[in-house]
Amino acid sequence: MTDNGWYGWAGTILRVDLTKGTVEKQPLTKEMAYDYIGGRGFNSKILYDEVKPGTNPLGPDNLLIFGTGPVTGTCIPNNGRFTVSTLSLVTGGLGDGNSGGHFGPQMKYAGYDTIVVKGISPKPVYLYINDDTAELRDASHLWGKDVWETTDILMHDHDNKSMSVSAIGPAGENVVAASSIMNEYARAAAKAGVGAIMGSKKLKAISVYGEKGIRVYDPEDVYDSTIEYIDLIARTDKWWFETFSKYGTPMFVDQYNHLGALPTRNWKEGTFEDADKLGITPLYEKYVKKKRGCGGCIYHCSPWFRIDEGPFKGWVGEGVEYEAMTGFGSKLGCSNLEVCLVAGSLCDMYGLDYISASEAMGWAWECYNEGILTKEDTDGLDLSWGNDSIIHEVLRKLAYKEGNLGKLLALGSRKAAKKIGGKAEYYSMTIKGQQMGSMDPRVVTAWGFGYGVSTRGGDHLRTHLVCEYMFTPEEMEKYIGDARASDRFNLSEAKADLVRWTENVRFLNDSLETCKYINRGSPRSYVEFPYRWLTAVTGKKFTYEGLQDVADRVLTVERSFNVRQGMDRKDDYLAERWYKEAMPVGSGKGSKVDKEMYDKLLDRYYEVRGWDQNGLPKRSHLEKLGLKYIADELQKMKLLGKEA
């Protein structure tokens, strides 16, 4: 353990220039640490300051930033996260993906808070990190290999099974929009085409191993607060704690189906007639052999499966979860669980994001079933709903950009839909061009509104708004100020305040770099622990209110980045289907999003965020957050919000 004056933070940013082939260490500043905390906070600040308008996402000036948080690698619960940020290939705005596993802790143990990669290497390379040694090495022998092969080779070559490898597969190499960056075989930093950005830079992988450890300021309070937190969750969020520990995210198939929120046949419906074939009962009866967890995890939600008989006999995989069951199941009308399990593992190997890949496929399936795409477009494949025999072949085509269909899907559904035109655009279920997974906005309305205003485009994780259906109305009244926010069907103005609150508390997950599953039904878990953990770990006194200011600051930096890229209010709307088509079946039957009320919500949301009615940040708000330099820049660009 090195005494460099830092507690919690490692104190060093690693700067990699692939064009020049250089790796340099830069000291972290106190201002950066205290004002932006870490993880997504650091990444978004660096991205705003260094990636200028007009930058080509696939060019040398785009950055790829790997960020850990101050609690990453400590004993704070579920601390194994890190964020990868970039100028999004998919939205043209800010993009990021967040992953678990042990890569983040290993970065910290090696002595780095953040790795900033720029430039383009003339040949494939990987970044080798072992404590103070950080250097670019030739990756010609790895190019063309999938994620699992790459990981195995690097571990073997370095004779170190404790090292963590973050790598791209063929999807990233082939600049596929749905590509992810995978670490430890099955953990994905996904969305924004982060894998494609890494591929465009010819950076195949980062291998990292460290033995330096992390100093914490008050080990006793770190320990005490951790025990208190676990006791709180086990006692006050009993159902969640017990059930999630037992099943992991596959439990959401049953849960969301009951809520009428399970995306089915490209979001036409929210209830799938064969959901019971994809849920926890068949999964755990037949396939799951054990479970694994990320760094510091108290749940171990990651199921490890093996298929013992039938056409997929011998397949093993880890981390297959809800998004695979719904993505390759209900979204495509497929009820074959084994096909979903194998599809999930194929995504891990190819370096594909389950959500983005299955969303592009759902769009193609609907276009095919509506007669918009023909067999000429699909290379002869029959994309009828429920035809599970072609799902793996389509994934392979997507990863390798093969044939008409592979090339089309590789664009992502928004760009593919624009290319086809007409009704195809209606079937592209994207926000700001980003595909999303999880739950149908027609029956969890704040969750949906959170999709709309998310700074990285359509995404459930910016808010991860489970409190909409898990807080009791009494808890909602106390913590959000309005019990109406508990009504998941009605889009009342209370939802704007709820979304702002959850965006802020979820930012704390992304900046401390803790898993979002540590905050679920217990409001106290969101409010009482982040500032206490930060204070105990870093020695800098933080308060709940002070952290709200940090969250407001980063959300506004992210918004300003997007505004500078040309986004405003027009980009904060949902896909048209959710306003026009009422849910046809299930517990949410008849529900759709009221567009007039959605507009009122945007007004209210911008007001509480300090932005004007076009969604542009105001000078008064920017200056209050210490962002005068952004106000000055936006003013020069005539993009500053109007004061009331």
Next chain:
Amino acid sequence: MSEKEKLEKAIERAGLQDGLIGRSHGLILEVLEKGNFCKSEIFDQVKGRNYLTAPQQVIRATDQLVEIRAAKSVGTRKTAYAEIAEEEEVYQITDRGKLLLNQLHAQFKTFDR
């Protein structure tokens, strides 16, 4: 210590003071006054009232009632809600629950809003 004081202490110990026990708990206790039910059955009887629109809200509120001993588990049975448990627990109102229900009736004209 009176039963009323014991109830207050239990609520405080569970961190549920300051209005965190309210109409939702009253609705659940009203259902349990009619008979013993599991959480999904309780939800089916209260859904749409006091903004209760998801089973998970009723699961949490019922667990809170169990924590302050206003309700107790009296067995299990299999239901359709696989995500809640393989077999759901069945709950019964306690004497303390009846006391709490009376207090909530006195506090609120109606549990609906």
